[in-house]
Amino acid sequence: MATVITVRAPFAFMRRLVSARLHRHCCSKLQAACLVSQPHSYSLIAGQQHRFFRTSYVAARPIMQFKLSDIGEGIMEVTVKEWYVKEGDKVSQFDSICEVQSDKASVTITSRYDGVIRKLYYDVDAIALVGKPLVDIETDGGQVKGPQEDVVETPAVSQEEHTHQEIKGHKTQATPAVRRLAMENNIKLSEVVATGKDGRILKEDILNFIAKQTGAILPPASYQEIRPPPPAAAVPSAPAAKPKEKMTPPSAPTPAIPKPVFTGKDHTEPIKGFQKAMVKTMSAALKIPHFGYKDEVDLSQLVRLRSELKGLAESRGVKLSYMPFFIKAASLGLLHFPILNSSLDENCTNITYKAAHNIGLAMDTNQGLLVPNVKNVQMLSIFEIAVELNRLQTLGLAGQLGTPDLTGGTFTLSNIGSIGGTYAKPVILPPEVAIGALGKIQVLPRFNHKGEVVKAHVMNVSWSADHRIIDGATMSRFSNLWRSYLENPASMVLDLK
Structure with missing residues (x-):
């Protein structure tokens, strides 16, 4: 009776073991035979299987929600432009996670924790909200217990990490x-x-x-489509008529040319980034009654002066254009007409006169129209203005202009003439109250003070002013003073501080 019990007990155990671990029947018979001949092996096998289940235990590690912090300037949402990581990647503190773009600038977000990326909350080009989770990071607080080969997630994670390392190496x-x-x-x-x-x-x-x-x-492709038909019809038909067939090709292939098929499709994309900021700014500008004023400036003396100073500036590593002279002349004019360097509140009840002359320059970049500004022009020399312009232009071409460079402007000049055109109708950038557009410099015949026709370098300027607080006489007097500084550059020396 004892022998029967010894045989049945192992079979009952094997049935449970097969249902849990999916053992093959051949292994079951082999183990059963071993148990009949060696009763003490029952406890040994059970103990081994019991230890096998314990190897699959993994300790849970804390997961931290990495939230998008406040970027500043009242920005509440940004667009995710690029992810530098993906789920399963290991990151350390200060590692780059992603690049986001607001309506003012692009910002790179870095990690605050050491750990593994477990979840990305947004896709590329999605709108991320400030204060909301950006990624989940499993920190390095926990440790893995037991062999990792029994953990289901381990092979998938290691494979993803290997794949990402290959991609990241060629990013x-x-x-x-x-x-x-x-x-x-x-x-x-x-x-x-x-x-x-x-x-x-x-x-x-x-x-x-x-x-x-x-x-x-x-x-x-085009040659292969046109060439085959005429030779195929001409060669096999009549060898004796070859001289006559050479006269007919102009009329024969004409009807055989296939008509082009247009396969283009319209596509719609959301307005975001700098375009979204432009929509907001220009919509606000429509509420401003614009006063326009245009004039002509003879830059002949300035052209000669700049040609003399250009080589000296290049020896100092700075490219000297005409813009530093235009900007400095505007700053000197603002000292005499400070209302052009002011702002009007939304209720049109108060005028704020700006102490600093932060003169913006409309810049055409790969990201669209941007208006960085040179800070405190009233304290800078023409050479210092040129240095700052070189810096802003370099950042603009690289798409790296920051929020400080794009905010705080008080007066703007648009150098539209560098692309083309003589006159323009510039639109004021709120909360500013005036803007100027500079046309291209042309060589035109003009009369000098002796009544002689001479070659002159002429530029047209177009001004727009907020007619609620700036009248035409003020705009005209400012333009005349600005023009006098440029037509006689030496006069600027008298007012330089």
Whole structure:
């Protein structure tokens, strides 16, 4: 009776073991045979299986919600432009997590914790809210107990980490404008050869890639479509009539040319980033009654002066354009007409006169129209203004203008003439009350003080002023003073401080 019990007990155990661990029947028979011949092996096998289950235990580690902090300037939402990590990646403190863009500037978000990324709350181009979770990070507080080969998540995590390391090793760097250009032309950035600093892909790299694609694919396709039909019909038909057939090709292939088929489709995209800021600013500008004033400036003496100083500035590593002279002349004029350097509150009850002359320069960049400003122009020399302009232009081309560079302006000049055009109708940027647009410099015939026709370098300027607080006479007097400084640059020396 005891022998029967010894045999049944192992079979009952094996049935439970097979249902839990899916053992094969052959192993079950082998273990049963071992148990009949060796009764003491029952407890040994059970003990081994019991230890096997304990190896799959993993201690839970704390997960921290990384929230998007306040960026400043009253910004409540941003657009996620690029993720530098993905779920499963290990990060350390101060590692870059993603790049976000507000309506004022682009900002790189860095990690506050050491750990593993467990969740990304937003996709690329999604709107992220300030104060809401951005990612979940599993911190390094816990430790894994037991062999990791029995943990189901471990192989998946290690594979994802390996895949991301390969991708991250070949990660492409490009500005949002370059990425948008590549997206519009269905180009993978990984296929483009980068020529920028630290492997950054530039706009020229995308254009060169498009040119190579166009030159390699399009011309042969068109020749293959047009060439085959005429030879096929002419060669086998009549060898004796070859001289006559050579006269007919102009009329024969004409009807055989296929008509081009247009396959383009309209597409809709949301307004975001700097475009969204422009919509908001220009909508507010429509409430301002604009007063326009235009004039002509003879820059002949300034052209000669700049040609003399250009080499000296370049020897100091600075590119000297005409803009530093235009900006400094505007600052000197604002000292005599401070109302042009003021702001009007929303209720139109108070005027604030600005002490600093933060003169903005409308700049055409890959991200669109941006207006960085030179701070405290009233305290700067023309050379110092040139140095600051060089810095702002370099940051603008790289798409790295920050919020301090783009805010706090009190007066603006738009150098639209660098692209083309003589006159313009500039739109005031609230809360400012005046703006000027500079046309291109032209060489035109003019009369000098002796009545002789001479060659003159002429530029047209177009002013817009808030007619609620600035009258036409004030705008005209300011323009005359500004023009006198530029037509006789030596006169600026008298008012320099």
